[in-house]
Amino acid sequence: IGLELVIRALGLQGEVIVPAFTFVATAHALQWQEITPVFSDIDPATHNLDPARIERMITPRTTGVIGVHVWGRPCDIEALEAIARKHNLALLFDAAHAFGVSHRGRMIGRFGQAEVFSFHATKFFNAFEGGAIATNDDALAEKLRLMRNFGFAGMDNVIYIGTNGKMHEFTAAAGLTALDSLDAFIAINRRNYEAYRAHLADIPGVDMIAYDDQERNNYQYIVLEIDAEVTGIHRDLLMRLLHAERVRARRYFYPGVHRMEPYRSLYPHAGLLLPETERLVDRVLSLPTGTAVDEGAIERIAGLIRFAVAHGHDITRAMENER
Ligand SMILES: Cc1ncc(COP(=O)(O)O)c(C=O)c1O
Structure with missing residues (x-):
């Protein structure tokens, strides 16, 4: 509004x-x-x-x-x-x-x-x-x-x-x-952001977006870009695995506004001018954060992602065979 x-x-x-x-x-x-x-x-x-x-x-x-x-x-x-x-x-x-x-x-x-x-x-x-x-x-x-x-x-x-x-x-x-609690929420979000950053740092093909620490941030979003060519596992399959482990990871802003109605019908070729958007909607995965998430949960989530990437090709092949 x-x-x-x-x-x-x-x-x-x-x-x-x-x-x-x-x-x-x-x-x-x-x-x-x-x-x-x-x-x-x-x-x-x-x-x-x-x-x-x-x-x-x-x-x-x-x-x-x-x-x-x-x-x-x-x-x-x-x-x-x-x-x-x-x-x-x-x-x-x-x-x-x-x-x-x-x-x-x-x-x-x-x-x-x-x-x-x-x-x-x-x-x-x-x-x-x-x-x-x-x-x-x-x-x-x-x-x-x-x-x-x-x-x-x-x-x-x-x-x-x-x-x-x-x-x-x-x-x-x-x-x-x-x-009244905004500063406390920022502190918790920042703690979670740092913890995710530490636990996910060295996983190949998994990049976490950074905030500029020189500025004020609310650290509200933990956002990964999954490069399936490197991880061997596509973002969507990784998300399914996380959901199976009851981790509420989300795609964003999938599939792109231009692929939603009424835009999809009105402007069917819009995607031709949006190569970066099309690429990104296929890679982004956001992870849970906020006051209900503690360092133990972050360690577990990062462990799941690390496992999925370490076995990315095998998991992908197994899921393809299942189809
Ligand atoms: C970028 C963006 N714009 C607008 C909105 C809509 O805000 P509201 O739900 O308050 O109308 C949202 C989320 O809901 C959003 O993420």
């Missing part, structure tokens, strides 16, 4: 450039308002929009760019700002993963025309549901406040099209209780 509101409040239309390596909500917020999401490829090193590829996606109909700070690792904000300025485009950020994160020493929430956070239960700052739009533009903020309440500017006076985007008071209260 936050993304939808800010897209409408800024008057975006035509086409808006977004990554396909994101949660489907980023594209839906556009398509819902009959704006065409134009999928641009990512930088395989950062998993975020690759600024070098954006300009070739710009057409006379383009009105904006939405960057997504995937895993809470900020986009190349300066490069995106330069492109937006040059082509007179709006710049927004889907900051659903990036609460409590800094970029070059400045907190996420202050970049672009607006940034939108999610407080969903799976996110670092968890209020069960809800979210927030952060902007430095006072006029935009005022418009958004009215639009989230159907456009009411006072009793009996509606001045904008709006919706019910109000955060429920119970969820807001739940969020407030979580606020």
Whole structure:
């Protein structure tokens, strides 16, 4: 709802450039308002929009760019700002993963025309549901406040099209209780991240994404890239093995937004311009973390992955024979 509101409040239309390596909500917020999401490829090193590829996606109909700070690792904000300025485009950020994160020493929430956070239960700052739009533009903020309440500017006076985007008071209260513990949650996530890093470090073909320790991070995502050519076992089979051992590993953002409806039918050839996205959705595996995960669990999970990779070719062959 936050993304939808800010897209409408800024008057975006035509086409808006977004990554396909994101949660489907980023594209839906556009398509819902009959704006065409134009999928641009990512930088395989950062998993975020690759600024070098954006300009070739710009057409006379383009009105904006939405960057997504995937895993809470900020986009190349300066490069995106330069492109937006040059082509007179709006710049927004889907900051659903990036609460409590800094970029070059400045907190996420202050970049672009607006940034939108999610407080969903799976996110670092968890209020069960809800979210927030952060902007430095006072006029935009005022418009958004009215639009989230159907456009009411006072009793009996509606001045904008709006919706019910109000955060429920119970969820807001739940969020407030979580606020007090954010530093403790970061410490636990960081401890888990370091433990995974130590236990997974030397497994060939298994790379864990890194956070920039010079910045503030929430360390909310433990993300592996599995290179099946090296491990001998594909990410999907590894995930099945982990599930069999009751480890809730997840693929992300599989199979890519461009391969979900309605985009799959509307833009069947989008994948041709998304080689890095297509490659990454086949490799990424996220592992459990958070307060319910301790070092013993991490050691066990890493041990399972180590075993699966050590026997990668044998396991793959055995599973193929079973079919
Ligand atoms: C990148 C991204 N954008 C948007 C959302 C949607 O947020 P919400 O569930 O608060 O609407 C999510 C996750 O749910 C997400 O991961």
